Amino acid sequence: xxxxxxxxxxxxxxxxxxxxxxxxxxxxxxxxxxxxxxxxxxxxxxxxxxxxxxxxxxxxxxxxxxxxxxxxxxxxxxxxxxxxxxxxxxxxxxxxxxxxxxxxxxxxxxxxxxxxxxxxxxxxxxxxxxxxxxxxxxxxxxxxxxxxxxxxxxxxxxxxxxxxxxxxxxxxxxxxxxxxxxxxxxxxxxxxxxxxxxxxxxxxxxxxxxxxxxxxxxxxxx
Amino acid sequence: xxxxxxxxxxxxxxxxxxxxxxxxxxxxxxxxxxxxxxxxxxxxxxxxxxxxxxxxxxxxxxxxxxxxxxxxxxxxxxxxxxxxxxxxxxxxxxxxxxxxxxxxxxxxxxxxxxxxxxxxxxxxxxxxxxxxxxxxxxxxxxxxxxxxxxxxxxxxxxxxxxxxxxxxxxxxxxxxxxxxxxxxxxxxxxxxxxxxxxxxxxxxxxxxxxxxxxxxxxxxxx
DNA sequence: CAGATGCTTCGACTAAGGTCGAAGTATGAA
DNA sequence: TTCATACTTCGACCTTAGTCGAAGCATCTG
Numbered sequence: 001x002x003x004x005x006x007x008x009x010x011x012x013x014x015x016x017x018x019x020x021x022x023x024x025x026x027x028x029x030x031x032x033x034x035x036x037x038x039x040x041x042x043x044x045x046x047x048x049x050x051x052x053x054x055x056x057x058x059x060x061x062x063x064x065x066x067x068x069x070x071x072x073x074x075x076x077x078x079x080x081x082x083x084x085x086x087x088x089x090x091x092x093x094x095x096x097x098x099x100x101x102x103x104x105x106x107x108x109x110x111x112x113x114x115x116x117x118x119x120x121x122x123x124x125x126x127x128x129x130x131x132x133x134x135x136x137x138x139x140x141x142x143x144x145x146x147x148x149x150x151x152x153x154x155x156x157x158x159x160x161x162x163x164x165x166x167x168x169x170x171x172x173x174x175x176x177x178x179x180x181x182x183x184x185x186x187x188x189x190x191x192x193x194x195x196x197x198x199x200x201x202x203x204x205x206x207x208x209x210x211x212x213x214x215x216x217x218x219x220x221x222x
Numbered sequence: 223x224x225x226x227x228x229x230x231x232x233x234x235x236x237x238x239x240x241x242x243x244x245x246x247x248x249x250x251x252x253x254x255x256x257x258x259x260x261x262x263x264x265x266x267x268x269x270x271x272x273x274x275x276x277x278x279x280x281x282x283x284x285x286x287x288x289x290x291x292x293x294x295x296x297x298x299x300x301x302x303x304x305x306x307x308x309x310x311x312x313x314x315x316x317x318x319x320x321x322x323x324x325x326x327x328x329x330x331x332x333x334x335x336x337x338x339x340x341x342x343x344x345x346x347x348x349x350x351x352x353x354x355x356x357x358x359x360x361x362x363x364x365x366x367x368x369x370x371x372x373x374x375x376x377x378x379x380x381x382x383x384x385x386x387x388x389x390x391x392x393x394x395x396x397x398x399x400x401x402x403x404x405x406x407x408x409x410x411x412x413x414x415x416x417x418x419x420x421x422x423x424x425x426x427x428x429x430x431x432x433x434x435x436x437x438x439x440x441x442x443x444x
Numbered sequence: 445c446a447g448a449t450g451c452t453t454c455g456a457c458t459a460a461g462g463t464c465g466a467a468g469t470a471t472g473a474a
Numbered sequence: 475t476t477c478a479t480a481c482t483t484c485g486a487c488c489t490t491a492g493t494c495g496a497a498g499c500a501t502c503t504g
Contacts, residue, residue, distance in 0.1 A: 005309045005312035005313040005394075006242075006312050007236065007242050007245075007246065007305065007308040007309055007312045008236070008237055008238060008239040008241075008242035008243075009312065010308055010311050010312050011233045011234075011235075011236035011237035011242060011308055012233075012234070012237030012238070013233075013237075014229065014230070014233035014237070015230055015233035015234030015235070015236070015237035016230060016234070016491090016492075017230040018492080018493095019230075020228075020229050020230035020233060021230075023229075024229065033450080033451095034450075034451060034452095035449095035450065035451080043492090043493075043494090044493080044494060044495090045450075045451065045452090046451090046452075046453085046454095046493085046494065046495085046496095047492070047493055047494070048451095049451060049452055049453085050452090050453095050491095050492080050493090051492090053452090059311075059314075060311070067450090067500095067501060067502070068449070068450050068451070068500065068501040068502065069450070069451090069501095070450080070451065076314075078307075078310050078311045078314055078397075079311060081307050081310065081311075081392060082304070082307040082308055082310070082311050083229065084307075085300075085303050085304040085306075085307040085308075085392070086229040086232055086233055086304055086307075087227045087229055088300050088303065088304070089232050089281075089282070089300045089301060089303075089304050090227035090228050090229050090231065090232050091227040092281075092298075092300055123359075127358075127359045130352060130358075130359075131358055131359070136349075136352075136353055137349045137352075137353070137398070138398060167397060167398075168390070168392060168397070168398050168399045169392075170303060170307070170390060170391075170392045170399075172227075175300075175389060175390070176359070176360060176389075176390050177390045177392070177399045238461090238462075240462080240463095255480080255481095256480075256481060256482095257479095257480065257481080265462090265463075265464090266463075266464060266465090267480080267481070267482090268463080268464065268465085268466095268481090268482075268483085268484095269462070269463055269464070270481095271481060271482055271483085272461095272462080272463090272482090272483095273462090275482090289470095289471060289472070289480090290470065290471040290472065290479070290480045290481070291471090291480070291481090292480080292481065
């Protein structure tokens with residue numbers, strides 16, 4: 001009866017509070033140094049080093065060395081997905097009603113999920129793309145290509161990359177799919193460049209400008 | 223920077239091998255007794271009892287007592303989602319290439335995900351529903367209602383239930399969304415009743431009959 | 445070349461928790 | 475009632491792993 005891949009190893013890695021804090025911090029999409037992660041996790045540098053080593057060995061994070069700094073980021077979309085899914089359970093079945101503050105509301109409305117847009121705005125975009133016939137399964141239709149080009153996305157460059165263009169990712173607050181993949185990442189970048197949205201440097205929240213919200217609503221009717 | 227719900231508690235629960243085996247076994251959708259779970263996990267009854275208690279306290283499983291038996295099942299869709307997502311990471315970043323056998327192929331093609339259809343057949347159905355305009359966001363269109371009624375699903379009964387009708391669930395093998403929710407569950411039940419598909423009693427695999435495969439393909443063109 | 449900063453390794457301590465034997469409680473069967 | 479089965483509780487054992495101090499490299503700065 002025991003079928004499918006071995007999940008205990010991965011879950012145990014995420015199951016330590018210090019490591020979970022690190023991973024949650026990395027969900028902002030930013031690459032953080034080992035010392036920054038230590039501070040996030042509330043442990044000393046030695047302990048953090050050990051944790052980061054385990055996360056790396058487990059394939060959950062990737063490193064990028066720059067001089068004497070070690071920048072750490074999530075390894076791929078899959079990891080982000082797992083973390084989102086876990087947050088869903090933790091928020092729901094979790095500790096008898098997590099009291100939801102204003103900060104929580106901002107996260108539910110729009111946030112960064114590793115490298116793409118999540119929350120209400122994320123699913124709004126996904127649903128809009130699908131309803132408009134721009135996104136069919138995991139491929140972009142002709143109208144979809146036109147739409148994202150219009151927004152200033154360099155599709156050719158994305159197609160050259162090894163990462164898949166469109167992927168689903170499950171939203172913990174909306175419990176619906178939103179768009180991940182290299183296109184999801186590129187779109188969030190464009191929204192920032194266009195001044196439609198800005199990432200809060202201290203959290204995963206994404207704040208939409210009035211202009212951005214209006215443009216967004218007209219593009220992806222809700 | 224540490225935002226979002228507390229995921230470590232949940233992940234730690236799944237992180238123990240014995241408990242992970244139990245949860246994986248429960249992904250077949252069947253409710254299992256404590257002794258059966260003990261056997262699945264390869265531990266004694268006492269140990270299993272302790273584990274089940276923790277899973278219950280954590281909100282991951284629900285119990286249903288029947289005489290001297292304690293039937294345990296996954297608490298809800300969210301839990302199934304997390305397990306699927308974890309399998310995705312474990313299969314990918316996981317232990318340097320999990321060798322994929324014939325049994326694995328069957329799982330990838332069609333399997334039970336807690337209570338609904340997953341694998342290639344699962345995403346085929348989801349994509350077919352969306353492409354046909356039957357499913358828009360998380361609501362069923364008029365044509366969608368007609369379609370599922372045609373298949374013999376009692377929509378009124380489902381709507382009376384507290385569980386949401388349509389939900390997304392992320393597929394670990396396809397890395398795409400498939401249909402969960404009470405409708406997802408009902409459809410799988412109907413496919414079995416119609417003789418289109420049968421659940422392997424010893425695994426999560428779902429085997430389609432020739433008739434079923436043909437009907438399925440014509441309904442949800444691929 | 446110092447001196448400072450960022451990261452890693454080593455070793456020892458400690459706490460947490462998984463494990464099972466033994467015994468206890470509930471339910472069902474004869 | 476008596477016995478068997480299913481599950482739970484208790485207690486003891488022991489492995490695992492998270493933690494930090496101390497020291498060691500590596501890299502950048504002055």
